[in-house]
Every structure is written in C-alpha cells, then in structure tokens.
Amino acid sequence: MFxxxxxxxxxxxxxxxxxxxxxxxxxxxxxxWQKITGTKVKYVPYQEVYxxxxxxxxxxxxxxxxxxxxxxxxxxxxxSAYRTFTYGRKWAFLDRWYETKSWFQKLSDWLYNRVxxxxxxxxxxxxxxxxxxxxxxxxxxxxxxxxxxxxxxxSLVGLPV
Numbered sequence: 001m002f003x004x005x006x007x008x009x010x011x012x013x014x015x016x017x018x019x020x021x022x023x024x025x026x027x028x029x030x031x032x033w034q035k036i037t038g039t040k041v042k043y044v045p046y047q048e049v050y051x052x053x054x055x056x057x058x059x060x061x062x063x064x065x066x067x068x069x070x071x072x073x074x075x076x077x078x079x080s081a082y083r084t085f086t087y088g089r090k091w092a093f094l095d096r097w098y099e100t101k102s103w104f105q106k107l108s109d110w111l112y113n114r115v116x117x118x119x120x121x122x123x124x125x126x127x128x129x130x131x132x133x134x135x136x137x138x139x140x141x142x143x144x145x146x147x148x149x150x151x152x153x154x155s156l157v158g159l160p161v
C-alpha cells in the first residue's frame with residue numbers, strides 16, 4: 001500500500017510528475033500521459049529527483065507515482081495520474097471523481113495497488129493490447145474483442161454455411 005503525502009516544503013518550479021524510471025509499464029504510460037498534457041507537466045523518474053525533496057523519503061517515491069505542484073501540493077498514486085489529466089483536455093473528470101466520490105477513491109487505490117504489484121505482467125498486456133510503441137499505439141484490443149464476439153456467436157448459433 002502506498003502512503004499518501006499532502007505537501008512538500010521543497011516545491012518545484014513547475015508541475016512535476018515523478019515516476020519509477022526502472023519500470024517499463026510506468027515508462028509506457030508516462031509517455032501516453034505526455035501526449036495528453038504536452039509541456040504543461042514535466043515527467044521525471046524519481047531516481048533523478050528524489051534528493052530534491054528531502055522531506056519525502058525515497059521509499060515513498062518507490063511506492064507510487066507523485067505529482068508535485070509549484071505550491072508544494074503532492075498527489076499520490078492514482079490521484080497523481082488523475083491530477084495530471086487536469087493539465088490536458090482528456091479525462092480531467094477523473095480527478096473530480098477521486099476527490100468527491102469515496103467509492104471511486106477506494107476502487108482507484110485498490111486497483112493502483114494491484115497494478116503496482118503486477119507491473120511486469122501488465123506491461124506485457126499493455127503491449128499486447130496497444131502495441132509496443134507508446135508514441136504510436138494501435139487498437140489491437142478491438143481485434144481481440146471482435147474475435148471473442150465472433151467465437152461467442154459461433155458457439156451460440158453454429159458455423160455459417
């Protein structure tokens with residue numbers, strides 16, 4: 001379980017998303033987020049900046065991603081992702097949901113912990129569903145879904161003649 005951190009006394013000059021630079025899954029999705037936020041958010045592996053935040057222990061950066069704003073506010077885990085979306089045009093409503101809907105916050109925290117525990121497997125699944133290049137994703141999941149629907153149809157009505 002990741003620990004939520006509210007504030008740092010060492011705020012950055014600009015919005016900073018801090019993530020695990022040794023995690024392929026994290027790298028993939030960080031690149032996708034950058035496409036949403038453009039230059040409004042700076043994305044940096046914690047390994048490069050954790051010393052800039054002496055009031056946040058390195059173990060906390062290892063536990064979860066952190067979005068750190070220039071006023072010192074820190075958003076952790078799924079909230080860091082949702083807050084990032086507020087700097088883009090897509091998915092900003094998720095941050096409001098996390099803040100106002102307790103069921104969504106609990107579900108998001110639970111899912112984030114499951115993802116954190118299974119990053120390697122989920123990275124393989126991500127590449128199978130969207131392709132290996134996060135700069136140019138492919139909707140392979142549509143093909144898989146179509147195949148599943150087709151096989152369900154065949155099992156229910158039989159092979160077409």
